[in-house]
Amino acid sequence: MTQHVIETRALTKRYGEAIVAVDALDLRVRRGEVYGFLGPNGAGKTTTLRMLLGLVRPTSGDAAVLGAAPGSPAGLARIGAMVEAPGLYPYLSGRDNLRVLAGHAGAAPGRVDAVLAEVGLGGRAGDRAKTYSMGMKQRLGVAAALLKDPELLILDEPTNGLDPAGMAEMRAFIRSLAKGGRTVVLSSHLMGEVEQVCDRVGVIRDGALVAEGTVDQLRGRAKLRVRAEPLGAAALVAAGLPDVGGVATSGAMLELTADVAAAAGINRALVTAGIEVSEISERRASLEDVFLELTTNGGGPR
Amino acid sequence: MTRHVIAELLILRKRAATWILLGLWTLLAVFFAYVVPYALDPEDATGGIRQFLPASLAGTLLDGFPFFGGVFALMLGVFALGSEYGWDTLKALFTQGPGRLRVFAAKLTALAIVLVPFVLGVFAAGAAASLVIAGIEGAPADFPSAWLLLRAIAAGWLILVPWAALGVLLGVLTRGTSLAIGVGILYALVIEGLLSAFADSVSVLEPLTQVFLRANGYSLAAALGASVDSIGSNGPGAYAGPFVAGAQALAVLVASAAAFAGLAALRLRRRDVE
Numbered sequence: 115m116t117q118h119v120i121e122t123r124a125l126t127k128r129y130g131e132a133i134v135a136v137d138a139l140d141l142r143v144r145r146g147e148v149y150g151f152l153g154p155n156g157a158g159k160t161t162t163l164r165m166l167l168g169l170v171r172p173t174s175g176d177a178a179v180l181g182a183a184p185g186s187p188a189g190l191a192r193i194g195a196m197v198e199a200p201g202l203y204p205y206l207s208g209r210d211n212l213r214v215l216a217g218h219a220g221a222a223p224g225r226v227d228a229v230l231a232e233v234g235l236g237g238r239a240g241d242r243a244k245t246y247s248m249g250m251k252q253r254l255g256v257a258a259a260l261l262k263d264p265e266l267l268i269l270d271e272p273t274n275g276l277d278p279a280g281m282a283e284m285r286a287f288i289r290s291l292a293k294g295g296r297t298v299v300l301s302s303h304l305m306g307e308v309e310q311v312c313d314r315v316g317v318i319r320d321g322a323l324v325a326e327g328t329v330d331q332l333r334g335r336a337k338l339r340v341r342a343e344p345l346g347a348a349a350l351v352a353a354g355l356p357d358v359g360g361v362a363t364s365g366a367m368l369e370l371t372a373d374v375a376a377a378a379g380i381n382r383a384l385v386t387a388g389i390e391v392s393e394i395s396e397r398r399a400s401l402e403d404v405f406l407e408l409t410t411n412g413g414g415p416r
Numbered sequence: 417m418t419r420h421v422i423a424e425l426l427i428l429r430k431r432a433a434t435w436i437l438l439g440l441w442t443l444l445a446v447f448f449a450y451v452v453p454y455a456l457d458p459e460d461a462t463g464g465i466r467q468f469l470p471a472s473l474a475g476t477l478l479d480g481f482p483f484f485g486g487v488f489a490l491m492l493g494v495f496a497l498g499s500e501y502g503w504d505t506l507k508a509l510f511t512q513g514p515g516r517l518r519v520f521a522a523k524l525t526a527l528a529i530v531l532v533p534f535v536l537g538v539f540a541a542g543a544a545a546s547l548v549i550a551g552i553e554g555a556p557a558d559f560p561s562a563w564l565l566l567r568a569i570a571a572g573w574l575i576l577v578p579w580a581a582l583g584v585l586l587g588v589l590t591r592g593t594s595l596a597i598g599v600g601i602l603y604a605l606v607i608e609g610l611l612s613a614f615a616d617s618v619s620v621l622e623p624l625t626q627v628f629l630r631a632n633g634y635s636l637a638a639a640l641g642a643s644v645d646s647i648g649s650n651g652p653g654a655y656a657g658p659f660v661a662g663a664q665a666l667a668v669l670v671a672s673a674a675a676f677a678g679l680a681a682l683r684l685r686r687r688d689v690e
Contacts, residue, residue: 190513217423
């Protein structure tokens with residue numbers, strides 16, 4: 115059994131000559147992880163997910179999802195998905211919407227009420243979907259994705275339209291879904307969401323993967339900011355210390371690439387060298403900083 | 417396949433538009449077959465008073481299927497597929513795993529099943545109207561043989577099926593309902609209607625009109641007792657020919673339904689669901 119639940123090789127989708135929605139994407143999602151798929155609007159996240167589900171045909175490249183070709187009945191039988199806003203029949207109740215999908219999926223009829231209860235919609239299951247709030251529709255979409263008790267769950271912006279309490283609830287729910295070996299791919303542009311929920315993150319920009327790793331790996335090593343006098347002498351001393359990986363000047367501060375555990379030693383060395391140290395603080399890039407650096411003009415692969 | 421069809425029947429059965437179309441079609445069919453001509457001057461009607469009596473039920477009702485019935489079936493077909501694009505529900509259906517063609521086949525089967533009450537409803541309402549008229553006129557209330565009625569009901573269903581399939585095709589091609597219904601009605605009224613009207617005077621058009629749904633629908637109706645004179649003078653849906661043999665009509669209607677469904681299936685199978 116392959117370690118990767120999703121594996122793409124040079125997956126590309128073009129619309130005409132000018133538009134490259136997904137550009138030679140190599141993506142690997144490991145079994146049992148919650149994989150965050152981050153990118154700004156229009157970066158190609160949803161097109162990628164649609165290709166993985168067989169809804170959109172790639173222009174070139176190939177992909178395997180659970181070892182099967184995207185869109186093959188064998189693969190889809192083990193995948194639950196909600197891509198963008200959930201598609202619902204507005205005049206059908208939440209329960210009937212799920213009954214339709216369960217009929218096509220071959221899910222046991224008992225699953226309908228089970229998943230409705232799981233997403234907290236049991237009390238409104240008999241109401242027409244058009245009377246649901248945006249958040250309730252999202253939850254119904256997640257319930258639909260769970261009907262087959264899938265090995266792989268693909269959720270595209272599942273917290274869209276939810277209030278802060280609903281978002282927190284959904285995040286906890288997604289984490290709970292990942293227990294028991296299920297793999298979850300979560301597409302989002304919300305840093306907090308990805309930071310709290312995902313084991314690994316891939317960042318996509320202009321259709322290409324520009325970074326991939328754990329949240330900590332993406333945020334990189336912490337930096338120590340040191341206010342010292344005289345600054346030039348402090349930089350020379352710091353550069354010679356074994357715990358310091360790099361030295362940069364930022365205004366009246368030094369930025370040292372070093373762990374916070376080394377702060378006391380660095381302070382001692384500077385003071386011993388006759389340098390006056392008035393402040394040492396830790397600075398760590400947030401995922402948002404990294405994301406903006408990677409996805410705005412001028413950003414590039416790390 | 418059964419569970420897929422049951423799922424699709426749930427979608428059609430619980431949709432208000434299905435029942436509104438059924439009600440309107442039944443009302444119009446009876447109104448133009450019985451109420452209007454009987455109220456105006458029954459003796460002057462093409463078949464005289466006999467056409468309103470239960471014995472003429474099959475022919476009198478089938479008269480309305482190729483025109484009014486076809487348009488209602490077309491709308492039902494458009495709604496069955498075109499609405500899926502508007503609600504963005506195809507992606508949910510296609511990611512359930514059965515395969516696109518299986519979902520499509522289930523939709524077509526459910527649609528064909530839903531057309532059965534469209535025929536039975538009209539025949540039930542027409543039977544009631546003819547009984548009332550027989551009572552008023554003191555005429556015999558004898559219905560045609562069960563065999564003829566069964567064939568007429570089957571013919572009515574068969575006339576509606578290709579129109580519904582055309583609606584499905586248009587819904588798939590236009591990925592919606594509004595344009596599909598517009599184009600469908602344009603085809604029914606302008607293309608088939610006008611070209612058929614000119615077929616008498618422009619001989620080159622006649623072979624073309626012989627493969628039209630309208631020509632073959634009316635020909636099948638005529639083969640089962642609808643009066644050709646009545647068809648030719650039946651208000652806005654009047655059709656003066658050409659008529660083809662019943663067997664040819666049957667073959668063309670079946671082939672048309674298969675062709676429309678096949679083209680829609682091809683398009684649906686290959687096209688991206690955005």
